[in-house]
Amino acid sequence: MSELQSALLLKKQLTELHKNPVEGFSAGLIDDNDIYKWEVLIIGPPDTLYEGGFFKAHVNFPKEYPLRPPKMKFVTEIWHPNIDKSGDVCISILHEPGDDKWGL
Numbered sequence: 001m002s003e004l005q006s007a008l009l010l011k012k013q014l015t016e017l018h019k020n021p022v023e024g025f026s027a028g029l030i031d032d033n034d035i036y037k038w039e040v041l042i043i044g045p046p047d048t049l050y051e052g053g054f055f056k057a058h059v060n061f062p063k064e065y066p067l068r069p070p071k072m073k074f075v076t077e078i079w080h081p082n083i084d085k086s087g088d089v090c091i092s093i094l095h096e097p098g099d100d101k102w103g104l
Contacts, residue, residue: 006065010035027059036061039075053078057087069093 014035017027024043031037038059044050056075062068074087082091 003063006061006063007035010061010065030058036063
């Protein structure tokens with residue numbers, strides 16, 4: 001997929017999120033001139049350990065998106081088994097094939 005195609009896809013996906021918002025989640029561009037860098041806000045759902053929390057994260061999409069996964073990093077401190085101390089999300093679907101040393 002070309003850079004232009006990935007940019008058009010991301011613009012379409014962001015527009016769709018704004019037209020049909022997901023409860024407890026919002027997304028926007030960090031810089032209006034860069035479709036590949038998003039800031040998201042996740043509101044902790046009721047009746048969970050995260051209730052009442054507001055968790056900000058940055059999502060960086062590669063130019064080869066969707067053929068390569070985005071990288072996500074929480075800016076707000078959060079405890080979760082799939083988020084390391086620096087805020088990086090560490091799950092197998094969000095990294096390149098073969099990068100998972102545990103094979104998960």
